Amino acid sequence: MTETKVRVGLLGCGVVGGSLVGLIESRGDDIAERTGLRLEIGPVAVRSLDKPRSVALDPGHFTTDTADVVDAPDVDVVVELIGGVDPAHDLVAKALANGKPVITGNKALLAADGAELFSLAHANGVDLLFEAAVAGGIPFIRPLRESLAGEQISRIMGIMNGTTNYILTRMTDDGADYEESLAEAKALGYAEEDPTADVDGHDAAAKAAIIASIAYGGHVVTDDVYTEGISHLTQTDIEVATKLGYVIKLLAVIESFGPDGVAVRVHPTMIPETHPLASVRDSFNAIFVEGAAVGDLMFYGRGAGGGPTASAVLGDLIDAATNKFKGTHASVFASTPAPIMPMEQLRSEFYLNLDVLDRPGALATVTGVLGSRGVSIRSMEQIGLGGEARLLFITHTAREADVRATLDDLRELEEVGQVNSVLRVMGA
Numbered sequence: 001m002t003e004t005k006v007r008v009g010l011l012g013c014g015v016v017g018g019s020l021v022g023l024i025e026s027r028g029d030d031i032a033e034r035t036g037l038r039l040e041i042g043p044v045a046v047r048s049l050d051k052p053r054s055v056a057l058d059p060g061h062f063t064t065d066t067a068d069v070v071d072a073p074d075v076d077v078v079v080e081l082i083g084g085v086d087p088a089h090d091l092v093a094k095a096l097a098n099g100k101p102v103i104t105g106n107k108a109l110l111a112a113d114g115a116e117l118f119s120l121a122h123a124n125g126v127d128l129l130f131e132a133a134v135a136g137g138i139p140f141i142r143p144l145r146e147s148l149a150g151e152q153i154s155r156i157m158g159i160m161n162g163t164t165n166y167i168l169t170r171m172t173d174d175g176a177d178y179e180e181s182l183a184e185a186k187a188l189g190y191a192e193e194d195p196t197a198d199v200d201g202h203d204a205a206a207k208a209a210i211i212a213s214i215a216y217g218g219h220v221v222t223d224d225v226y227t228e229g230i231s232h233l234t235q236t237d238i239e240v241a242t243k244l245g246y247v248i249k250l251l252a253v254i255e256s257f258g259p260d261g262v263a264v265r266v267h268p269t270m271i272p273e274t275h276p277l278a279s280v281r282d283s284f285n286a287i288f289v290e291g292a293a294v295g296d297l298m299f300y301g302r303g304a305g306g307g308p309t310a311s312a313v314l315g316d317l318i319d320a321a322t323n324k325f326k327g328t329h330a331s332v333f334a335s336t337p338a339p340i341m342p343m344e345q346l347r348s349e350f351y352l353n354l355d356v357l358d359r360p361g362a363l364a365t366v367t368g369v370l371g372s373r374g375v376s377i378r379s380m381e382q383i384g385l386g387g388e389a390r391l392l393f394i395t396h397t398a399r400e401a402d403v404r405a406t407l408d409d410l411r412e413l414e415e416v417g418q419v420n421s422v423l424r425v426m427g428a
Contacts (some may be wrong), residue, residue, distance in 0.1 A: 003032050006277065006321040007042040009069035009100075011091055012082035013062075014236075016105060016132070017044070018055045018135070019310035020079065020317075025056060025313070035320050038136065041063040042075050043068040070095040077321055079313060080104040085112055093231075096120045101320035101329070105132035108222075111206035115219040118332055127329045134202040134207045135285050137308020138301040139315070145214050145332060152214055152292035156254040157427065160321055162283035162303045163191045163198035163228050164250040169281045170246060171238045178233060185367035189303075199227035201266040208252035212264045216256050218338025220264055226343040228267035228303065230363065237421050240392060244379075247278040255346075261339030263346050270351050271427035283415050284304065292374045346402035349378065349425035351394050354410060355417040357390040362415040366391060369413065388417055394425060 008024070010017050019075050024031075024039050041057060045066045049059075063069075069078055070091055078095040078103055082088055088109050095102050097120065104110070110117070110133055121128040131141045135158075163185055170181035171279045184198065185191035197203045205225040208224050212220040230250050251269040256262050271278050276298050280286040285303025290296055302308035323329050356362045363382070370377060376396045383390040395403070403422075410416050 003036055003038040005038045005040060006325075007040050007074055007076045009042045009072060009075035009078045010044040011069055011078065011080045011088075012044050013044050013053065013055060013222055014081065016309045016313065017079070017081045018053065019306035020081075020313050021055050021057060022064070023219075023307075023310050023314050031318060035318055035322065037318060037325075039317065039321070043072060046068045048229040064402070066091055069143060070100070071098060075100060076324065077317060078102045079317065080106060081313075082106075083108065085109050089113055089117075092117055092128070093120055096124050096126060099124050099126055100125075101127040101324050102131070103132050103316045103320060104128070105309060105313060106130075107133040107203070107206040107210060111209040111222040114210065114213060121329070122301065122331055125327075125329055127320040128332070129320050129330070130210070131316050132309045132312035134210055135287060135299065135301070135304040136162075136305065137311050138285060138287070138299050138303060139312065140287055140299045143213065144211070145297070145330075146288055148289070148291065148294070151294055153289060154256060154292065155290045156211060156215060156252075156287060157277065157290075158204075158208075158211075159249055159251045159277060159280050159285050160204040160252045160285035160287070161198050161201075161250060161286055163195060164201075164204075165280065165285070166190050166283045167199070168230065168233075168238075168248060168250065171233070171235060172242065175235065177235050178231065199231050201227040204250060204252045204266045205264075208254055208264050208266055212254045212262055212338065213253075213293040214332065215254060216338060218260045218336055220262065220263065220338050220340070224264055224340045226267070230268050232421075233268060237353070237423070241270050241423075242273075244270075244351075244381075244392070244394070245273055246351075246425070247273050247275075249277060249280070251277070251426070253426070255341075257341050261341045263341040263343070265343060267345075268423055269427075270423050270425045275427040277427065292345070309366065326382075338385070344399075344404070346400045347397050348400070349395055349397055349401050349428070350375075351392070351421070351423040351425050352407075352419070353390065353392055353421040354419045355385065355388050355390050356415050357417065358384065358387055362389070363391065365413060365415050366410065369409045370395070370406055373401055373402045375406050390420075
């Protein structure tokens with residue numbers, strides 16, 4: 001087979017970039033034999049030439065001038081691994097305008113500016129591929145946009161952040177509290193020194209926006225995603241969930257409501273311990289798809305890490321290079337904004353944990369408030385706490401707006417000392 005040389009320019013060479021270089025070096029002969037493409041590492045743009053690197057590249061490959069990558073006539077494909085929106089946006093846009101396919105793992109960039117960049121890629125007849133941006137090493141984007149293109153998908157639920165899943169696993173399996181679990185996640189390299197993007201749900205929200213844009217044909221941005229994190233969860237929440245037969249996970253949930261639009265949200269969720277997502281532990285990720293014809297599917301694997309993420313980048317790199325030399329490209333994103341279903345209109349079951357005065361009539365008063373708002377009780381448990389009682393409710397399916405109004409009413413009651421926790425219950 002005649003080989004076609006493909007010169008690859010890198011923007012950034014951190015953990016993933018270094019792993020990608022290693023994969024290209026170790027798998028190059030096999031890739032060439034199978035595809036006819038001989039991948040070669042070209043210029044690598046980095047912030048500092050003085051930083052020690054374990055990458056097996058001649059120092060001459062490295063440059064601090066990004067133009068050596070995005071403007072170089074001998075670079076065939078650009079891989080963007082610097083992250084963030086600035087300066088990644090301008091660099092990706094310049095590469096696409098120069099007719100170079102781009103591979104990225106940058107979820108923040110795509111969630112913010114995906115429609116613009118995909119329109120630019122289409123206008124220049126090149127690919128902008130991003131398998132690594134959503135689930136690390138899990139191949140999900142290509143199956144979603146190709147294998148499931150004709151499927152009527154009602155809902156996608158996913159554990160899309162390994163940091164938070166590790167924290168919740170430690171809290172569930174070992175009885176650790178939130179702060180202890182977070183400290184251990186940092187020590188193991190699962191969490192950044194500033195973990196806000198992970199634990200507040202923003203990382204998962206960006207991924208959910210990208211998935212929604214592909215699954216339902218309208219562009220969704222991060223600001224469209226309702227987002228809650230896990231920092232308020234306590235060991236009591238974990239223990240109660242376990243006692244009731246549930247597991248708490250930070251889930252991204254993407255649902256279609258037909259002509260009314262799509263709903264995209266990230267929040268801690270109680271799911272039955274029998275649900276497939278309940279068994280996803282530690283830093284693993286998983287995405288659960290509910291389709292009309294195909295039924296239920298789950299994609300599971302490492303959602304982060306140098307090797308798994310670089311593997312996803314490499315797959316996109318081969319795909320983009322093949323398309324470039326065939327004179328074709330993939331169209332992925334819609335440019336028209338998707339209609340967004342307001343969070344207040346969504347419906348689910350809810351778990352409510354509140355402390356009330358332990359005196360006659362208190363329970364009746366509380367349940368009366370729930371009933372007056374149309375929130376019915378599926379199960380209830382009462383735990384004595386000296387002069388107070390803890391009431392644990394799981395409701396039947398209720399509208400979000402009605403539950404929020406109920407909570408406002410409960411907080412005004414003399415009988416209610418504190419509303420401790422409110423979690424949505426899904427997956428039954």
